[in-house]
Amino acid sequence: MINLIRNEMLKIIRRRKLLVVALIISVLVGLFTYAQYKEAERTRERIGSQDWRTTVQQQIVDTQNRLGSSGISDEWKTQLKLRIQQQQYYLDHDINPLEPGAPTFMRTFAEHSITLLIPLMVMVIAADLVSSERSSGTVKLLLTRPIKRWKVLMSKYLALLLSISAVIGIFGLVSYLVSGLVFGYQGWDAPVVTGFTALGSELDTAGAQLLPQWQYILMEYSLVWFVAIIVGTIAFMLSVLVKSTPAAMGIMLAALISGLILSNMVSSWESARYFFMINMDLTAYLAGNPPPIEGMTLGFSLSILAVWGIAALVVSFLVFTREDVY
Helix, strand or coil: CHHHHHHHHHHHHHCCHHHHHHHHHHHHHHHHHHHHHHHHHHHHHHHCCCCHHHHHHHHHHHHHHHHCCCCCCHHHHHHHHHHHHHHHHHHHCCCCCCCCCHHHHHHHHHHHHCCCHHHHHHHHHHCCCCHHHHHHCHHHHHHCCCCCHHHHHHHHHHHHHHHHHHHHHHHHHHHHHHHHHHHCCCCCCCEEEECCEEECCEEECCCCEEEEHHHHHHHHHHHHHHHHHHHHHHHHHHHHHCCCHHHHHHHHHHHHHHHHHHHCCCCCCHHHHHCHHHHCCCHHHHHCCCCCCCCCCHHHHHHHHHHHHHHHHHHHHHHHHHCCCC
16 A cells, blocks of 8 residues: 555656645745735835734724725625624734734635635646546556555545645745745744634624634644645545546536635525535634624534545545446
């Protein structure tokens, strides 16, 4: 099994997939770092102060002005009201949510990447692990060896898990190194608030607690890794079911994009909570943001994603070990 896994990892490395993913992440991190720097600079010029309290107070005023605008949906108004209450909590408890530094950038970038960017990077690796070998005919040669089919597929899946872990590691390392050039590398011990609960348009702060930022980032990246594993497993299943790599990637891309759209439209569609795409934004629970559908919790989303991942893995092994390869 170890030799099989090593062989699969060599295939991934030779195709330069991890290199491509690292380059894409590096470019995007650079762009987002520059954008955040320019936004912070513009805010300082507009407010005329570098004090974080003044900045947060101005953000509250801006959000209140947006609430008074016409044409805003009830769901968006609820999110804006919760945001105001969170910002007021920071002011009341003298907690700086804008602590400068690379760790803060790592945290915020991961929060915005968990539902699309990270899944796309994982899809690049997972979508053709089986389908590419089937279309090229190399899978026939592999199956002629005296090795059981389930071991062949298991080696591919374990190589996928290692690759996904490498992608998350690259994501965090590049985010830290690149953004630190602009914002500095301090801020690991900065306090971060978690435990907010949204009760309609009211923010429940009874369970709020302070964590050092390094601990919060560790929790956050664990959730990002879990989502990446589930997305990778589903893409792996599509690679087994669909013989065409572009078709497998197209199906997965459509599912991910539809998840982003549905998350903003399904507040009254109770059954949508069982779609894996709706449950991917796990970091929102840490930040205290309202779920797409009222009543959803971190435990519920973790369970739904786990069921989808297990089901995808079972289907992959059943199909691969029983179908005729031609």
